[in-house]
Amino acid sequence: EYWTEEKRRERGEKLKKSAGNKGIFWALLIFVGIPIPGTGAWTGTLAASILDIDFKTSILAISLGVVLAGIIMSIGSKIVSNFGWIGVLIIVLVILAIIGIYFLNKKLNSNKKVNK
Numbered sequence: 001e002y003w004t005e006e007k008r009r010e011r012g013e014k015l016k017k018s019a020g021n022k023g024i025f026w027a028l029l030i031f032v033g034i035p036i037p038g039t040g041a042w043t044g045t046l047a048a049s050i051l052d053i054d055f056k057t058s059i060l061a062i063s064l065g066v067v068l069a070g071i072i073m074s075i076g077s078k079i080v081s082n083f084g085w086i087g088v089l090i091i092v093l094v095i096l097a098i099i100g101i102y103f104l105n106k107k108l109n110s111n112k113k114v115n116k
Contacts, residue, residue: 028062032068
């Protein structure tokens with residue numbers, strides 16, 4: 001057994017302990033479902049293989065992620081075709097709003113934990 005396989009197995013087990021099976025499922029689904037270069041079914045399959053995620057979980061997460069990416073791209077292309085550059089601006093603002101809400105929620109939750 002090579003040292004890379006040992007490291008991979010250790011990191012995979014560490015991730016499984018910290019995230020749990022549901023966390024790994026959602027992380028893989030979102031990773032595949034975000035339509036940017038370098039993410040997708042091929043890379044998701046590679047990640048599932050490296051992390052030793054069981055077959056059923058990885059196939060379901062990757063399949064749903066591909067469907068999610070298709071939905072996102074369909075909606076995005078429809079918005080851009082209907083509204084042109086204003087549609088691009090709308091998409092960028094929605095993405096920034098989602099990221100802002102995520103970090104705001106994360107900050108509020110960390111403040112609640114500190115106050116307890």
